Amino acid sequence: MSHPIPVDRAYAGEVTGPALRKDAARNRQRIVEIGRELVAEGTPIQLNEVARAAGVGVATVYRHFPTPQALIEAVAAEGLETLIQAAEQAVEQDDPWTAFRDFLVRIVDAQLSDAALPPVLSAPTAALPGTAQLLDQLSSLFTRLFERAADAGRLAPGVTLADMTPLICGIAFSARMHPAVDPQGQAAAGRHYLDVVLNGLRAR
Amino acid sequence: MSHPIPVDRAYAGEVTGPALRKDAARNRQRIVEIGRELVAEGTPIQLNEVARAAGVGVATVYRHFPTPQALIEAVAAEGLETLIQAAEQAVEQDDPWTAFRDFLVRIVDAQLSDAALPPVLSAPTAALPGTAQLLDQLSSLFTRLFERAADAGRLAPGVTLADMTPLICGIAFSARMHPAVDPQGQAAAGRHYLDVVLNGLRAR
DNA sequence: GAAGAAAACGGATGATCCATCCGTTTCTGG
DNA sequence: CCAGAAACGGATGGATCATCCGTTTTCTTC
Numbered sequence: 001m002s003h004p005i006p007v008d009r010a011y012a013g014e015v016t017g018p019a020l021r022k023d024a025a026r027n028r029q030r031i032v033e034i035g036r037e038l039v040a041e042g043t044p045i046q047l048n049e050v051a052r053a054a055g056v057g058v059a060t061v062y063r064h065f066p067t068p069q070a071l072i073e074a075v076a077a078e079g080l081e082t083l084i085q086a087a088e089q090a091v092e093q094d095d096p097w098t099a100f101r102d103f104l105v106r107i108v109d110a111q112l113s114d115a116a117l118p119p120v121l122s123a124p125t126a127a128l129p130g131t132a133q134l135l136d137q138l139s140s141l142f143t144r145l146f147e148r149a150a151d152a153g154r155l156a157p158g159v160t161l162a163d164m165t166p167l168i169c170g171i172a173f174s175a176r177m178h179p180a181v182d183p184q185g186q187a188a189a190g191r192h193y194l195d196v197v198l199n200g201l202r203a204r
Numbered sequence: 205m206s207h208p209i210p211v212d213r214a215y216a217g218e219v220t221g222p223a224l225r226k227d228a229a230r231n232r233q234r235i236v237e238i239g240r241e242l243v244a245e246g247t248p249i250q251l252n253e254v255a256r257a258a259g260v261g262v263a264t265v266y267r268h269f270p271t272p273q274a275l276i277e278a279v280a281a282e283g284l285e286t287l288i289q290a291a292e293q294a295v296e297q298d299d300p301w302t303a304f305r306d307f308l309v310r311i312v313d314a315q316l317s318d319a320a321l322p323p324v325l326s327a328p329t330a331a332l333p334g335t336a337q338l339l340d341q342l343s344s345l346f347t348r349l350f351e352r353a354a355d356a357g358r359l360a361p362g363v364t365l366a367d368m369t370p371l372i373c374g375i376a377f378s379a380r381m382h383p384a385v386d387p388q389g390q391a392a393a394g395r396h397y398l399d400v401v402l403n404g405l406r407a408r
Numbered sequence: 409g410a411a412g413a414a415a416a417c418g419g420a421t422g423a424t425c426c427a428t429c430c431g432t433t434t435c436t437g438g
Numbered sequence: 439c440c441a442g443a444a445a446c447g448g449a450t451g452g453a454t455c456a457t458c459c460g461t462t463t464t465c466t467t468c
Contacts, residue, residue, distance in 0.1 A: 021435055024445060034416060048426070057447030069399060122381060156403075158396070166381035172376030177326060179366070192362070193371060199360075200404030226465055228416060252455070261418030266456060410468090417462065424455070434445065438439100 028064050030054040035071045039116045045071060067118070070127040076116035080134040083110055087141035096148040101198060103145055104168065108190045112173035113183075118176070122169045156203050171197055232268050234258040239275045243320045249275060272332040273323070280320035284338040287314055291345035300352040305402060307349055308372065312394045315376035317387075322380070326373045360407050375401055 020028065034054045038045055045068040051061040065071040086106045093099035111117045126132040146161050175190035224232065239259045242249055249272040255265040271273040290310045297303035315321045330336040350365050379394035 021444060023434060027446085046425075051447090057445095058427075059429085059448080060446060063445075066427095124383070156400075159400070162383070163393075163396070166378040167392070167400070169381055170374040170378030170397065173377040174370040177370035177373055179328075189367070189370070192367070193374065194370070194400060196360075196363070196404035198402035198404070200402070225415060227463060231417085250454075255418090261416095262456075263419080263458085264417060267416075270456095411466100413466085415462105415464070415465105418449085418460100420459100422455105423457100424453105426451105426453070428450090428452100430449100431447100433444105435444070436442095438441095 024064075027054070027056050030056065031061055031064060031071070032074050035065075035075045036116070037047050039072060039075050042115065044068075044075055047071070057089055069123070072116050073120050073126060073128045073131040076114070076120040077116050077130065077134060079110055079114040080120070080131070080138060083107060084134065084137050084141065087138060087145065090150075091141060091144050096145075096152040097154040099143050100149040100154070104194055104198065105191065107168055108171055108175070109187060111169075112175055112187050112190050118169065118172055121165070121172075156201055157179050159201055167197060167201075192197070205250055208360060228268075229322070231258070231260050231264050234260065235265055235268060235275070239269075239279045240320070243276060243279050246319065248272075251275070273327070276320050277324050277335040278330045280324040281338060283314055283318040283336065284324070284335070284342060285301055287311060288338065288341050288345065291342060291349065292376050294347050295345060295352075300349075300356040301358040304349050304353040304358070307346070308398055308402065309395065311372055312375055312379070312398050313391060315373075316379055316391050316394050322373065322376055325369070325376075329357050358407055360405055371401060371405075 019025075031054045032052060034050050035045065038050070038053075047061050047065070047068060048058055050071065051058045054061070062070075065074065083106065087103055090099040090103040093102070107121075111121065120126075120131060120135075127133060142164070143161060146164060149155055150159075171190060171193045174193045175186050178186055178189035179185040180189060211402065218239045223229075235254060235258045238254050242254065242257075251265050251269070251272060252262055254275065258265070265275075269278065287310065288303045291307055294303040294307040297306070310327075315325065324330075324335060324339075332340060346368070347365060350368060353359055354363075372408045375394060375397045379390050382390055382393035384393060
């Protein structure tokens with residue numbers, strides 16, 4: 001931690017700053033690529049191993065991603081952007097409850113089909129500034145969705161915005177525990193658990 | 205894994221078999237003691253470090269607990285036994301729904317106050333045979349509680365027994381994510397999330 | 409309570425994993 | 439094309455892991 005490892009910048013979820021040099025950008029992409037594969041197959045991420053697989057030096061990996069979590073965040077960036085788009089579309093929806101519910105379906109689904117998302121959405125803090133920025137965007141869009149639903153009187157009293165992230169991540173956690181054979185079995189479980197929670201959340 | 209490390213036996217959740225020698229029993233207890241402290245303070249368990257703190261050789265620790273998970277299970281045994289007792293009392297309860305609900309409150313609470321429980325209750329497989337036995341007992345008692353509630357028509361259709369463990373662990377997961385300062389804030393969150401789910405689970 | 413067999417002990421050690429440092433290479437702006 | 443800056447790579451010291459085997463403790467039998 002004493003060596004000057006520069007703060008990360010310029011990747012998928014573009015945090016503007018001095019652009020990366022051409023070779024740096026290329027290497028970064030290769031590294032994220034490998035990271036994506038490892039995350040997808042559930043292999044725990046070892047930065048030295050990532051370097052070997054990506055065909056770059058160890059230091060190059062550490063320079064871009066000081067910890068495995070940072071790499072996971074970079075892998076998750078794409079998924080976060082997709083979620084942000086979904087949230088943007090949802091705020092356009094007329095019916096507050098439908099918009100709210102449909103977005104929850106999306107965010108649960110996304111966590112089940114992209115293994116990089118759960119650790120990022122559940123983590124208390126982001127390792128990369130770009131991740132923090134994406135999470136902020138998502139959070140502010142989601143706040144709108146939540147408040148619209150709440151203002152429309154569709155939510156049971158006592159349910160707060162601060163409860164939503166834990167609940168959503170808990171639902172995804174439950175679905176991942178479900179002993180399903182096929183992957184869509186897990187998606188079905190996720191949908192089911194979300195229905196249960198939404199049912200418990202709705203004003204009557 | 206080529207060295208003959210004997211299968212574990214004779215501890216809290218007594219799996220009968222040849223009794224441990226006196227010194228072995230003493231060391232085992234010391235090790236679990238230290239394990240309990242580490243788990244409580246949230247320190248990740250390192251078997252070498254446990255050996256040092258317990259004042260025994262490394263091999264002694266590995267002989268008793270081949271992996272950190274095994275030690276965590278030993279620490280969790282006491283909590284599991286308490287839950288089993290609670291479940292036994294619950295099956296005596298007259299009202300099926302009250303029995304079911306009260307036990308769920310207990311199991312969520314227990315996971316929040318004993319950090320050894322979540323990994324054991326969420327794990328797909330047990331590392332120690334004693335843990336497997338305790339989990340079996342718990343599971344069979346819980347099955348009774350669930351089926352009584354279901355037969356009494358108190359559960360929404362589509363809710364199965366297999367959904368319950370994931371849901372319960374998901375609730376505990378959500379509560380642990382809740383950004384509470386004091387520890388009873390987390391317990392309150394757990395209670396709240398359980399209410400939401402129970403609300404969604406109940407037949408209407 | 410002594411002696412032999414069996415069980416358990418301890419810690420040195422080779423293997424593996426981690427992450428930094430710094431000499432070399434690649435890039436970019438002028 | 440040149441000089442300065444940025445990024446590279448991999449050797450390496452440090453940490454962690456888990457096994458092996460010579461020694462000690464306990465149990466059993468007489």
